Amino acid sequence: MTERRVLLIVGGGVAAYKALELTRLFRKAGVGVRPILTDAGARFVTPLSLSALAEDKVHQDLFGLTDEAHMGHIELSRSADLVVVAPATADLMAKAANGLAGDLASTTLLATDKPVLMAPAMNVRMWLHPATRRNAARLEADGVAMIGPDEGAMACGEFGPGRMAEPDAIFAAAMAMLAPRPRPLAGKHVLVTAGPTAEPIDPVRMITNRSSGKQGYAIAEAAAALGARVTLVTGPTALRTPPGVSRVDVETALQMLTACREALPVDAAVCVAAVADWRPEEAFETKLKKTGEGPPTLRLVENPDILATLAANSPLRPKLVVGFAAETNDLEANARAKLAKKGCDWVVANDVSAEGIMGGDENEVVLVYPQGTDRWPRVSKAEVARRLAARIAEDLA
Numbered sequence: 001m002t003e004r005r006v007l008l009i010v011g012g013g014v015a016a017y018k019a020l021e022l023t024r025l026f027r028k029a030g031v032g033v034r035p036i037l038t039d040a041g042a043r044f045v046t047p048l049s050l051s052a053l054a055e056d057k058v059h060q061d062l063f064g065l066t067d068e069a070h071m072g073h074i075e076l077s078r079s080a081d082l083v084v085v086a087p088a089t090a091d092l093m094a095k096a097a098n099g100l101a102g103d104l105a106s107t108t109l110l111a112t113d114k115p116v117l118m119a120p121a122m123n124v125r126m127w128l129h130p131a132t133r134r135n136a137a138r139l140e141a142d143g144v145a146m147i148g149p150d151e152g153a154m155a156c157g158e159f160g161p162g163r164m165a166e167p168d169a170i171f172a173a174a175m176a177m178l179a180p181r182p183r184p185l186a187g188k189h190v191l192v193t194a195g196p197t198a199e200p201i202d203p204v205r206m207i208t209n210r211s212s213g214k215q216g217y218a219i220a221e222a223a224a225a226l227g228a229r230v231t232l233v234t235g236p237t238a239l240r241t242p243p244g245v246s247r248v249d250v251e252t253a254l255q256m257l258t259a260c261r262e263a264l265p266v267d268a269a270v271c272v273a274a275v276a277d278w279r280p281e282e283a284f285e286t287k288l289k290k291t292g293e294g295p296p297t298l299r300l301v302e303n304p305d306i307l308a309t310l311a312a313n314s315p316l317r318p319k320l321v322v323g324f325a326a327e328t329n330d331l332e333a334n335a336r337a338k339l340a341k342k343g344c345d346w347v348v349a350n351d352v353s354a355e356g357i358m359g360g361d362e363n364e365v366v367l368v369y370p371q372g373t374d375r376w377p378r379v380s381k382a383e384v385a386r387r388l389a390a391r392i393a394e395d396l397a
């Protein structure tokens with residue numbers, strides 16, 4: 001078996017000393033560590049101690065000629081199975097989120113084709129600053145996995161989120177990412193729609209619904225975990241992008257349809273989004289005012305059915321199209337009717353009248369397909385997602 005290898009980028013922060021312990025944990029587990037130390041990082045730990053623990057050369061300089069002769073930065077960025085950034089400073093996160101490449105660490109992050117795990121560490125105000133919030137969200141949307149930061153007393157004397165996760169937690173997360181997994185969906189492209197849509201009435205008002213997006217995000221995550229390339233087209237939600245998933249944010253049903261079309265071709269499409277059936281015929285450009293003549297009349301027009309559009313016969317029709325049905329009664333019969341009406345291959349129906357399903361973390365579903373029906377017990381939405389992803393893998397195999 002070849003040795004698994006981590007490229008460990010150590011940024012500048014008090015937490016950099018924990019990178020030494022992290023290195024020791026990796027080496028003890030037989031994982032190779034190739035360290036990159038930023039200039040700021042070298043103010044907190046010495047290249048000598050990092051190199052001694054890693055039992056490897058420490059790379060520091062983008063323009064180090066000997067490094068380029070032996071190993072260019074592109075090769076370096078791909079020489080490991082996983083890139084771990086610990087501590088991930090606000091500066092490193094900002095550079096990576098914006099694709100800057102002015103030094104070895106940021107160039108490596110831009111050039112790598114390997115999964116990336118970041119362990120942020122910074123002052124609590126820096127972590128909560130809108131710029132860092134934006135950068136973290138963008139990195140997660142790009143598929144970067146994050147661990148921490150933890151909350152607690154900080155070296156700067158403040159209290160709150162910002163402390164780097166402990167080395168053993170970073171180690172465990174990294175090992176989970178390194179573990180060889182069955183990847184039956186490798187080479188397949190899966191499209192998932194999720195969340196509600198928001199249909200504007202005027203600049204401040206809209207028609208939307210209570211969909212949390214949880215089930216759709218869980219399905220995107222489960223498909224990615226099985227090796228699929230996943231495009232998640234999502235309406236507004238409060239959820240984090242699952243690791244390894246490409247996320248496209250939309251608001252309206254029309255935007256969702258366009259984004260889905262742009263994602264084609266795909267091998268499977270799973271439509272979980274709670275798309276608004278109707279939208280206001282026109283969205284007013286300025287805020288509707290009370291005129292004293294009573295309430296305005298809103299004319300609604302029907303939105304396109306994204307599921308039915310994707311399932312329609314066309315050269316780009318995915319091999320498998322899956323719809324969801326939220327029903328309150330006659331679950332199976334309604335789901336079977338929906339299967340026929342929408343032209344899709346499977347309908348996953350859930351009984352939304354049951355306590356704790358809408359917006360909750362559990363789901364109880366039946367899977368309806370032309371040849372039969374499967375009833376699944378009440379399990380977590382994550383487990384429904386894993387079962388569905390496994391079924392999709394079987395079907396596409």
Ligand code: CTP
Binds near residue numbers: 272274276322326
């Ligand atoms: N769907 C869609 N585009 C729409 C409406 C629904 O893609 N404009 C998809 C949902 O993502 C989901 C399924 O269709 O997969 C849900 O259908 P539903 O909204 O329940 O169907 P309706 O035809 O509205 O059925 P009903 O009015 O009986 O609830």
